Amino acid sequence: MNANIMENKIEQKLIVDGKEVSFSNEKNLLEVIRKAGIEVPTFCYRPDLSTYGACRMCVVEIEGMGIQTSCTVKPQAGMKVQVNTEKTRKIRKMTVELLLASHNRDCTICAKSENCDLQDLAKKLGVRDVRFPSKEKHLPIDDKNPSIVRDPSKCILCGACVRACKEIQGTGCLSFVNRGSEATVMPAYGKGLDEVDCTYCGQCTAVCPTGALRIKSDIDRVWEQILDPKKKVVVQIAPAVRIAAGETFGLPYGENTLGLITAALRKIGFDSIFDTCFTADLTIMEEASEFIERFKKGENLPLFTSCCPAWVRFLEQRYPSFLKNLSTCKSPQQMFGSVAKKVLIEEFNLNKPADQQIKKEDIVIVSIMPCTAKKAECNKEEFKTDDTKDVDFVLTTQEMIRMINEAGVDFKHIEPEHLDSPFGIFSGAGVIFGSSGGVAEAALRTAYETITGRKIEKVAITEARGLHTVKELSIKIDEHEVKVAIVNTLSEASALLERIKNGEAHYHMVEVMACPGGCLGGAGQPPSYKDREIKERRMKGLYDADVHNPIHKSHDNPEIIRLYQKWLEKPNSHIAHELLHTHYKNRKRIFGEIINLSSVEKGAKVTDVQVCVGTNCYAKGSYGIIEALTKLIKENNLENNVNIRATFCMEHCSEGPSVVIDGELILKATLDKIEGVFKDKILSKYQK
């Protein structure tokens, strides 16, 4: 084993286009060639995903091995490789020509134009003519969800999205379907992404080389708001945006461009510019106190963070039994929305004459997020007050950049500007939210000081940092040992959930971020899959921002303190709960709807009985139970008091049949047992 590692480290040499190139532990020839500065085109290779070898763009000629795809070949010492030969050029050019034939070539109006790999390669390879007939019929566009547009007419079947969804998120929502020239990539049964277990994390869009999977754009709708003089358009900037936006304009990876962004947004015409880091601090206040409470009671632990909407949706859809572990805190974006629409309006209107007061319907909250899932989050029913959304529009970092370009702002050369107040003051703890581990670190800083009443010795909890998908740490708070797990990517999260479920892992707090590296690797950011270093630099940018911030803990943020004093009383107060907390729903996709077996209207006096008729419970006799209950109800003349419904799988199959009476779950319901339960729970209620 050791010898092996040693061997891998040894520098070896091979020859590319006549030049000697050294390599050590690159996983394939492609990486070696690229490292030598020779460009090899690719469509399907993604360094962080499994190798697929389908697009054939990376072909090279190797002496003795003939034509091989360099992404699938292991480098070997002494290999003689040629990248551009007559044959490899022919393959590449014809392959692109073939792709274009079945492609919907409307580049001029395509959202991916400019950064499309296909367009780029067609240009580079000099494909000027498509000699094959165009495909006549394309499958329809799927855009029925708030985050992602899937356009099969632009798909080149590189499989990157299939791999991303499966390998990064473990959701496997996308798959290859059919075969040969009929092959397509789509969700099960060709359904829309809104009808399957998609989390809207957008990682599939992040790796798609063409416009086949793209982020749904809200730019036009935001422009409308900005140009409407009646509207006061308030914008919040998420932590991870500031360290990624600059890349597109040629600034170094990871450079913090908050000032430039603020200036640019102001030029565009946003009325007030705030920072989501502020509500990140608020989140920490709430979440830390929620944690302390649960920790003291030993209840619903581990506490799961809830600021990543893709993770929340994942849990709602796949692991509803863990929903009780989720922190009830809204995400920082949503906290911003609800606080802004309540508090901010009042603060704006303070001391203003009636005719200058802003009406609630005229305030528009826009978020700039690294995230596609946030677009879906702001549309959730739970985040509406009186039928209006707390956050009205979400733009991704990429969309913001496009708006800046559309507005003709010269990003690189404008003068940086300051955020507006009051929600423009934030702590370093709020900024590191943008990185995997940041939420946990921020929460621990506050929890530590709240519990112990002492200052934490070391603000930086370095064990929580880094790009690894799983991190574990334990921290001593007084006599308690607090165990924390930090994971990014949902496939890692499911593995962790399984371990927790099986009793193999025990934690008090678990932070989950769906995107690799956390929000800094969000799908709304400029692409970062090509080079691992990009994410590393962004991460550094965030932690540097913490270092340069005079405030390191959320509870030290003066604006936060003022907010509580003036409006929210204290963390977890009644008003805080109303504004800052939420609840979750089981969204498991089960087959079949609830069937009402009686026609009683819902009401305070009505007892609600649900009997599971899922396969397992059915097999174990739930039908008999329904019969027995119906009979009992009839005999006791309770037909107008009890509402019986047949439901599907309650996820206690092994202990079925499952029955729920007024929210209380009864397992292993036998006929005898149910008679007793009927007497105790139902009959007694009405006999008084």
Place this chain on the structure above:
Amino acid sequence: MVAETQKNLEKVFEKQRKFCKVNEIVEKYKYQKQNLIAILQEVQGEYRYLPEEIMTYIATIMSISPASVYGVATFYSQFSLDPKGKYEVKVCDGTACHVRGSMPVYKAIKEKLKLKDGKFTTEDLQFSVETVRCLGACALAPVVVINNKVYSKVTPEAVKIILDKLLERSGEGDKAND
């Protein structure tokens, strides 16, 4: 219970009885992903096609994504996502059969069953027709298989007679069932 809901419930139970069979099959194959194809084959044997809800159910109890199950089901030509007819007519269009005239036979069958292009199953779900690749009886080309019975050296005329006989028989069968 209202008659209507009683009926609904009956429908559910009918479905659950079906799922019970699926449960048994999946159980037999130990919920292993590597047995997915065999499981789908048995399920199709049971229902003559792969209903969507059953594929979703299989995916759920096997802890794989419905999309992967759908991907597998659409890859192999043996699987059908639509109900197949009572008689499955397979016309071999392997090389040997092709050079000995399988296509005229195929056309004759489609004509006889009044299947216009794009349709492969008759309205009454009595017959479905498909071409397959080599059934291993090339020396007897062209070959047609109807519900596992092999008919050799078939001509367009002969196949019409075969179908007539089956039509007669299935007519009787239906009567017997009434």
Place this chain on the structure above:
Amino acid sequence: MTNTVKADIKKEFERASEYVKKTGARVLICSGTGCVANGALDIYDKFLQLGADVKLKGEKHVTAIKTGCHGFCEQGVFVAIPDLKLTYVRVKPEDVAEIIEKTLKNAEVIDRLLFVDPKTNKTIQNPQEIDFYKYQTKKALFNCGQINPENIDEYIAARGYEAIDKVIKEFTPEQVCNEVEQSGLRGRGGGGFPTGKKWNFVRMNKADQKYVICNADEGDPGAFMDCGLMEGDPHRLIEGMIIAAYAVESSLGYIYVRAEYPLAVKRLKIAIQQAEERGFLGDNIFGTDFSFRIKIKEGAGAFVCGEETALIASIEGDRGMPMPKPPFPANEGLFGKPTLINNVETYANITMIILNNAEQYKKYGTGGSPGTKTFSITGEINNSGLIEVPLGTTLKEIVYDIGGGIRNNKKFKAVQIGGPSGGCLTEQHLDLALDYESLKSVGAMVGSGGLVVMNEDTCIVEVARFFLEFTQSESCGKCIPCREGTKQMLHILEKIVAGKAELKDLKLLEELAEVVQLGSLCGLGKTAPNPVLSTLKYFKDEYLAHIVDKRCPAGVCEAFKTIKIDPALCKGCTKCSKVCPVSAISGKIKETFVIDQEKCIKCGACLTSCPFDAIKEEN
């Protein structure tokens, strides 16, 4: 599962021989797929029913036995009575009573049921004198048609399971691999890779688990050798796999059989069970540490699953999409473990090599291609069926000596060898020796061994189109050159046969063929252009005739047909105009009718409608 039985091969052999002897005079009724289709099972039942107490010539006890394919399926159902050196062909159930009465009881030959030599028109009684059998060398197929494949004793009595006994007692795994390497056996699944070499690769890869897979997907449409082998002698394949498992140190094997072979699956399952009962399969085989089990996996209809990495994906329960090689299965195969994959016939050759020895094995065939090879000959040939000849036999010997020449005295045109990935051989190749090297030198390949014979009435362009349609629809769709390239190639070929192609299309076709060949990921795409390239090489004039002259020389392609009314014969009866679905025929009653060629869709309906035969089809 532990074997309670510790097999002793000598005792088993004695017992089995005794059993076979007791069967007395054997009436071998072919029950391969072909003969079953022709009623073999009814014939067998009839024999059981009517012949229960019958004795051959009143002396010898008679047993009816269902066997695998005799090879000459065309003439099925075969009923052979070796004791009388007699074989009946085309037997029907209603003939059984007569056979029992006349032939079995009284040794009388029924002339009507004998094979008639098409050349001499004389009947032949002894199958060994029939051309179809006379020129063959049956080795792998030796037992096929001779034994009951559903009875392990019949296999044991034919020295079955002696080879594995010998291997376990006398050979180290390395020695087995070397012996196989020595024999020069090359993979019969298409590529012709040296089998012993492959075994050694797998053997030398250390791993906690290795797998042995038998590729029985036989996807080439028009080939059924593996089918015949599995149906006729399943134990030979199983024994070959056990030896392989011993040689590469594997404990679990899979046979991946295509779904279209239900009979083969059934017989393999029976054979595996019997072998387990006797202790040839399972734990501690022959009382040693060596354990091996075999599972059957049924395919679900995908040609590409014959490709080894796709096959592995399919066994794992996935879509059968190939992976780039390297890594080869020998290093990273099933479930990521070192895996040996060989074809059915390759395994069937192993026992021979072990029982005799490598040198003996090399006596047949050529230096570079030792041994015998099975072929299926079909198409426009007189005697179609399953044959086995030494590698190096010429095409002429196969087509004319064994195959009896072209049907209906037509002219030989070409043979497609190796199916959709192979190439065509023409008259100039009749003297070509069929072996790996010679075939490769003319741009064809042994492939699976399917030979489809075509005559002058076959349109070679149409055949190329047919093969491309096949590969196109069987492409897995993973890589672009194959997925999109074969589609466009097919499109061009369709244009050619429809008379709509121009010369520049031919150039584009050639250009595409090169890229598909060079750029595709797996063998399917890499070989898909072969039929096009080889027909283009030998029959370019036919392509040009379609493109330039707008003519199909073989008179097959419908686009070039014209339907005309002969004015001299037309009586103006109006009948034809009534049947035409597109109203292309017009005329005045009792005058000459004419067909508007622009409108006519060549449906042919009018051809038969004319009572005066005035309507003709012209090419």
